[in-house]
Amino acid sequence: MNSNNKAEGITWISAQSLIQLRLQASQILLDKSKIHAKQGGAYLSTFKGRGMEFDESRIYQAGDDIRNMDWRVTARTGTAHTKVFREERERPVLLMLDLSASMMFATRNKFKAVIATEIAALIAWSAAKNNDRIGGLIFSSEEHVEIKPRRGKTAVLDFIGRCTKHKAWSHRDKTTQQSNTQLASDKTSALSRLHKVTHPGSLIFIMSDFYELFHDANEKTFSQLTAISRNNDIVLINIKDPFEISLPKAGSYRLTDGVNECQIQTANQKTRNEYHQHYLTHDDKLKTFCRQHRIHLINISTDDNTIPKLKQGLGVSHNNSARSKQHHAQYRDANA
Secondary structure (H helix, E strand, O other): OOHHHHOEOOOEOOHHHHHHHHHOHHHOOOOOOOOOOOOOOOOOOOOOOOOOEEEEEEEOOOOOOHHHEOHHHHHHHOOOEEEEEEOOOOOEEEEEEEOOHHHOOOOOOOOHHHHHHHHHHHHHHHHHHOOOEEEEEEEOOOOEEEEEEEOHHHHHHHHHHHHHOOHHHHOOOOOOOOOHHHHHHHHHHHHHHHHHHOOOOOEEEEEEOOHHHHHOOOHHHHHHHHHHHHOOEEEEEEEEOHHHHOOOOOOEEEEEOOOOEEEEEOOOHHHHHHHHHHHHHHHHHHHHHHHHOOOEEEEEEOOOOHHHHHHHHHOOOHHHHHHHHHHHHHHHHHOO
């Protein structure tokens, strides 16, 4: 076995590994109109999209959208009524996967990009089990790949194939001369593309470290994500390495991007404090933005056990997990 094969699942991921995640995806439930979380203020409401499906009429209440007035019932009863909509049963699940240079990093376990791709595959398999349409955007500085939402196992396999064949994996050992501003521009462009292909009522998962996005983002970047969040539910899955949060204990450490190397010293306490404060500032900015726009945030570290952490973030209970086994058995039999 060559060194590249040994690195499978660490610095890159194979299609076969992502296909095998189908069996574990039954633990990730997406079939509820609400995704609960224990974190204060971090939750998803019922779908923000106008639903597209009429449910009933009720008496108008202050704050109701006047565009939804039911004029026929209002005229018949003499009392103002408004139409109530509910989310369509069939809603797109869009996966935005970040494979940019900063994601090709880890000091333990596996690269952030590998974890992000595994999470995307888990969600895709779960969405297929729920008969949702699956689409999205896979992007890096080298390539943006848009995937039109479709249903079924074929759609998941197509998504997996595009993930594993993306140029970011073959270019991961090459140096990049892009500045942080250019990288942020790439992600702004990706969000712009996502906005154009997103229909109201979608459930959107964005897997990234959000480094360039929230360190150097301009107003256009924030406005793109804000606009998408108005009529859709968004889950940001923030993937970090412990090294990015705090410097390791005092010592001398060698870092490499596969081509270049550098040596860092971590003995200076002031440097360590400033480094950690830099992370806290970034983290607070992300949390504040999500809270303001009712965007759900899940934090996952490279040293976490991904599936339990993802389940916890999505609020999957023990009872739901038990039911998912039955659903998985039915799905397995139907797709055997």
